[in-house]
Amino acid sequence: MPDSSLLSSRKGDHIRINLDENVHSSITTGLEAYQFIPKAIPEINLEDVDISQMLLMKKLHAPILISSMTGGTPEAEKVNRNLAVAARECGVAIGVGSQRAAIENPALAKTFSIRAYAPDALLFANLGAVQLNYGYSVDECRRAVEMIGADALFLHLNALQEAVQPEGNTRFSGLLDKIEKICRELDIPVFIKEVGWGISSEDARRLASTGITGIDVAGAGGTSWSQVEKYRIEAPHRARIAGTFQGWGLPTALSLELVHAAVPDMILFASGGLRDGLDVAKCIALGATLGGMASPILKASVISEEETVLTIKEIIEEIRICLFACGINNLTSLRNNSSILVKRG
Amino acid sequence: MPDSSLLSSRKGDHIRINLDENVHSSITTGLEAYQFIPKAIPEINLEDVDISQMLLMKKLHAPILISSMTGGTPEAEKVNRNLAVAARECGVAIGVGSQRAAIENPALAKTFSIRAYAPDALLFANLGAVQLNYGYSVDECRRAVEMIGADALFLHLNALQEAVQPEGNTRFSGLLDKIEKICRELDIPVFIKEVGWGISSEDARRLASTGITGIDVAGAGGTSWSQVEKYRIEAPHRARIAGTFQGWGLPTALSLELVHAAVPDMILFASGGLRDGLDVAKCIALGATLGGMASPILKASVISEEETVLTIKEIIEEIRICLFACGINNLTSLRNNSSILVKRG
Amino acid sequence: MPDSSLLSSRKGDHIRINLDENVHSSITTGLEAYQFIPKAIPEINLEDVDISQMLLMKKLHAPILISSMTGGTPEAEKVNRNLAVAARECGVAIGVGSQRAAIENPALAKTFSIRAYAPDALLFANLGAVQLNYGYSVDECRRAVEMIGADALFLHLNALQEAVQPEGNTRFSGLLDKIEKICRELDIPVFIKEVGWGISSEDARRLASTGITGIDVAGAGGTSWSQVEKYRIEAPHRARIAGTFQGWGLPTALSLELVHAAVPDMILFASGGLRDGLDVAKCIALGATLGGMASPILKASVISEEETVLTIKEIIEEIRICLFACGINNLTSLRNNSSILVKRG
Amino acid sequence: MPDSSLLSSRKGDHIRINLDENVHSSITTGLEAYQFIPKAIPEINLEDVDISQMLLMKKLHAPILISSMTGGTPEAEKVNRNLAVAARECGVAIGVGSQRAAIENPALAKTFSIRAYAPDALLFANLGAVQLNYGYSVDECRRAVEMIGADALFLHLNALQEAVQPEGNTRFSGLLDKIEKICRELDIPVFIKEVGWGISSEDARRLASTGITGIDVAGAGGTSWSQVEKYRIEAPHRARIAGTFQGWGLPTALSLELVHAAVPDMILFASGGLRDGLDVAKCIALGATLGGMASPILKASVISEEETVLTIKEIIEEIRICLFACGINNLTSLRNNSSILVKRG
Ligand SMILES: Cc1cc2nc3c(=O)[nH]c(=O)nc-3n(C[C@H](O)[C@H](O)[C@@H](O)COP(=O)(O)O)c2cc1C
Ligand SMILES: Cc1cc2nc3c(=O)[nH]c(=O)nc-3n(C[C@H](O)[C@H](O)[C@@H](O)COP(=O)(O)O)c2cc1C
Numbered sequence A, B, C, D: 001m002p003d004s005s006l007l008s009s010r011k012g013d014h015i016r017i018n019l020d021e022n023v024h025s026s027i028t029t030g031l032e033a034y035q036f037i038p039k040a041i042p043e044i045n046l047e048d049v050d051i052s053q054m055l056l057m058k059k060l061h062a063p064i065l066i067s068s069m070t071g072g073t074p075e076a077e078k079v080n081r082n083l084a085v086a087a088r089e090c091g092v093a094i095g096v097g098s099q100r101a102a103i104e105n106p107a108l109a110k111t112f113s114i115r116a117y118a119p120d121a122l123l124f125a126n127l128g129a130v131q132l133n134y135g136y137s138v139d140e141c142r143r144a145v146e147m148i149g150a151d152a153l154f155l156h157l158n159a160l161q162e163a164v165q166p167e168g169n170t171r172f173s174g175l176l177d178k179i180e181k182i183c184r185e186l187d188i189p190v191f192i193k194e195v196g197w198g199i200s201s202e203d204a205r206r207l208a209s210t211g212i213t214g215i216d217v218a219g220a221g222g223t224s225w226s227q228v229e230k231y232r233i234e235a236p237h238r239a240r241i242a243g244t245f246q247g248w249g250l251p252t253a254l255s256l257e258l259v260h261a262a263v264p265d266m267i268l269f270a271s272g273g274l275r276d277g278l279d280v281a282k283c284i285a286l287g288a289t290l291g292g293m294a295s296p297i298l299k300a301s302v303i304s305e306e307e308t309v310l311t312i313k314e315i316i317e318e319i320r321i322c323l324f325a326c327g328i329n330n331l332t333s334l335r336n337n338s339s340i341l342v343k344r345g
């Protein structure tokens, strides 16, 4: 059985490494190839642009997800609080990082408990899907959900991250059946997410058959978890293996397009390298319901609550201005509307 | 009611920022992808190349427009005078900057009054189209025209610029009808222009139905007005929003091609990032009647009258040499003649 | 008759130049254009990924070839020993450098004798094919094979390298017939390899008719032998000729694709610019049986036995992780499976 | 009537500027996009590669033209002598620079007189075609030819160069008829060349009807004559006009392909930006009979006779090695054989 103090100190490492080292993928999201076609005559008023929507019975003021990030340490607790306050203030969705440490050691649960700060927010619990091959069942999923009063559960897929770790959990065989079982037994929606290498068409089709509610493609082009692990590994030859995978993965835009074509009726989120409101809006035009960000919001959250709020408001305003300048009033007109994008090159 | 001293000090800021800061779009005009196919045997004489034409009953010696720029401050007055003298000396068309400040405060009218210096020039008045949603009607348009003895009126569209400003005029709803009304009621031709983000096919088709006489696509690739505003905004998070839009807009070449295809009979001007006579000539080959420039001519105009004249003569000579080396005698043979261009890449 | 001390000192030069100078091709392998399509749900366990295979009756633990490099000097002897130990420890195939020096001077044979260190390894002897036009026959080939107890013989083709050398062996006429004769008379398999400029479709078809067992395309994008020779040539004008060919050759990926299409049943190895396990895996997906590397392994081998072993284990682990993250269990599923690659740009 | 001392001092300027300033086109020849497909098994001997050919009854040992460059000053005389000696030693074709100065002032004829140093060389006289519009007739052409004992006459076309010069000869009207007349009246072959901006399809078709024997496309990508003139012009605004044309012209490879397709039976030379034997060989594969170079050979010629010879021998050897490594024996097999090239990107 893993040592939960190891798990939580790992989370501490993660924040530090994410802030201090070059953990960026060596490829780009592909979103930069898309450009909006503005309307010089928008024929609408900026004040009338409404980017709210209902999702899983919750009202979102903007199509933004604060991606699953952290928990388990005092530092993480502070980050989570700032994120939660910002989610509340800005009316956006939010996820916590993997709750495994707190499942192993319930004393850590409070570092994940953000519901108090964001009573109405759409809130996602988080566990590694691979844990279902290491003894986890619907019980642990339920505990994760209850721990934070979540509206839905993210099971994340991170095969490469596990593989580059010296003692990673690399038994991914038979996971589909186990995910199906969780979907059947858990009474709240299950979402699947990657952590930065994207979901392929085939993944999407196979996952769709398990009964999940949605997918966050979490593609390549932003934070690279093999890079993060590279900085945690001490043996130089092992670290170099991790470094070799810096360009790995399906770019976020490509993954989103593939998955959207493969499972057109699935709820899709897009994350991985989104850096501003234009990126979020592009993902929605390409079929996503929410755009998620981790790294840029983490950077704000270690400064202050206010900085976190301002950062998210900035993204929201960028989305609104983008829609305004394209003559689009609301998300329904934006979603799937790839006719407002041109692709260069 | 806006404070006209604010408006005119804003114009002062604009000149300074345009001269001192990086206000360049992060994308290119697309004109660089076009290359002329020279004729080694032009079979004409350079002295016979004639790039004059009649436009709105005025004789132009060269297909150049000094784009709408300024007015409202003493500095602007000097700039306008230098521009006007150069327009006269070189026989090119010229516009003034937005006259709203002088509409609000008639004492400022003299800073726009360039007719005295350029009695025969083709002269364009200028107002923001959006003002039609903020109380302006054909009266203000008439006053702007009369203020400078203009031959035509530019109504500019700048939705994004208004949107990134903390208190911008962002009600663009219903503008098409109001533009149509102006076209009907004003006795001189109305032209529509963007200010650096281009006109789309759909914009062009909708505008065509209002009765305007012409369109200046004013596309992306040159001066970026979100960048200009970025340097005027004090709150860092607001300034960052503006900065996010540095790559916004339809590149000038693309916008020109789209609009030309959408409304082939409309008089078209092209501006936004044109930097020499070759760019002007390319725009004409792609369907424009005039090529407009702002920033490069502004830089000359703050130096002296003579520098302004020399700068425009340089552009004229580049156009003439370009035509000569392509074996083309006049603008009629150049216009719409995209067979003399190759597109790379 | 050439002076074997010249030949062996040339080999000493080669190692030094390869380590100290820029001997890299100015073009790339083309492998960088390929990207794997990962499976977020691999549905396998990393521990079950098996990259072993049988080749020429030998068991290989990984599809890696330590490419033909050296021999003939004391320094080379040490390098060869470290390479041989690593081949044994890692279970990979290995070749020695051209054995001509030891054919001319049998006293040098021991610098090539690596069988003692790698009793079970798949081992390739090496001679320049062009020597068949300079007096060599099946006898010399047999001596080369016996000298090291080889399982197969590489005849290398290096026309450009010979041509840029002041006194290179540049009579390549009639070689095909002589290669055919060797294939008929030698009782072990004959493989043909280039040394860094690739094999074309036409080469492949012509070679196939000689009865060879396999081809190592050894394409451009890695070590450039015209560059190596450039640093050995003293006369500046001759050195510049060599330098002119830095971008010469068929890129490894292109050569592999051409040859695979031309002779689909031939055993193919790919080398030339492969730099990590991902490159090896890409070559196998494009049709190769083994991926070969010279320069990166040379660099490790001049440090120590242990460094050599670690370097190859790193590559092996990269291949295994790559397969795992693509949901592939073994080489049979990887080989020729270009559907797991996307090509960019 | 022009002052011949002006003409000859201009030639002195030209050499200095060509050696000291950045007179390179801002575009490339396009030859870099082509790559040879080598033969690993060339099945020929390097010593048997024969790149000689007969042209205009003269034997050329290599398909190289020392392009028309200079004359008129003592410095030019020295350059011409070194070039002539190299043409003789290497067995290549050679042209002199524009002989107009010596037509105006016969005392300068000796600075062009290279026949003494290269009795058997294929030798081209040179005059600007536009002079036919400024009083020159077949008489002047004959004098130019006789002055140097030329085998053929180059009439060069340089419309853009004339146009950027303050007092250039820019009457190009009616030249085609006059060229036809020269062809009819002169008893040696007339060739047309550009000077660095290329010949278009339409130019080629029109020129073909005049009775010329051949065309040197002299395309863009090498020396830019608008840049050279830029450094000679004193008025900054005029100099900037010249600078605007740095990217002007049809790239050499494109011009060669266009002209070859338009007039497949015309003798073609290619020059403009060729920098080594590979470039020459590419041009021949694309349809040329000779590849010409100016700037690289000028640089050698101001050093010494020996350096000039070595430079050309280097290019010759590069051509021979290129053919050898492609398995090609002679120019007949190379010419028009674009199947030995791949085009990238
Ligand atoms: C500091 C940090 C911690 C993360 N931790 C988790 C996690 O515990 N569980 C998870 O599913 N994803 C985690 N992610 C991945 C993100 O949720 C998301 O999938 C990724 O695409 C965000 O990319 P970005 O940083 O480029 O915006 C983390 C990302 C970061 C930057
Ligand atoms: C300093 C400056 C002031 C401008 N002011 C106005 C203006 O008041 N009204 C308007 O319609 N356009 C204005 N423009 C935009 C230009 O008229 C034109 O549309 C734009 O495309 C010129 O781009 P360029 O600077 O890249 O040449 C201004 C441009 C500049 C550089």
Ligand SMILES: Cc1cc2nc3c(=O)[nH]c(=O)nc-3n(C[C@H](O)[C@H](O)[C@@H](O)COP(=O)(O)O)c2cc1C
Pocket: C014, C015, C018, C067, C068, C069, C070, C096, C097, C098, C126, C154, C156, C193, C194, C195, C196, C218, C219, C221, C222, C223, C271, C272, C273, C274, C292, C293, C294, C295, C296, C298
């Ligand atoms: C130092 C060194 C020596 C080599 N010597 C030989 C040789 O003797 N015989 C041969 O067939 N190839 C020789 N090669 C070429 C390699 O076997 C192989 O064909 C080449 O593609 C490896 O490229 P890489 O260095 O980019 O991995 C040598 C390569 C290197 C780097």
Ligand SMILES: Cc1cc2nc3c(=O)[nH]c(=O)nc-3n(C[C@H](O)[C@H](O)[C@@H](O)COP(=O)(O)O)c2cc1C
Pocket: D014, D015, D018, D067, D068, D069, D070, D096, D097, D098, D126, D154, D156, D193, D194, D195, D196, D218, D219, D221, D222, D223, D271, D272, D273, D274, D292, D293, D294, D295, D296, D298
């Ligand atoms: C120094 C110099 C002088 C030249 N003078 C002439 C000339 O007098 N007449 C002519 O036809 N071309 C002249 N050229 C042009 C070359 O003949 C040739 O057309 C051109 O394409 C060579 O380009 P390169 O320098 O890039 O090799 C000259 C070129 C150079 C570099």
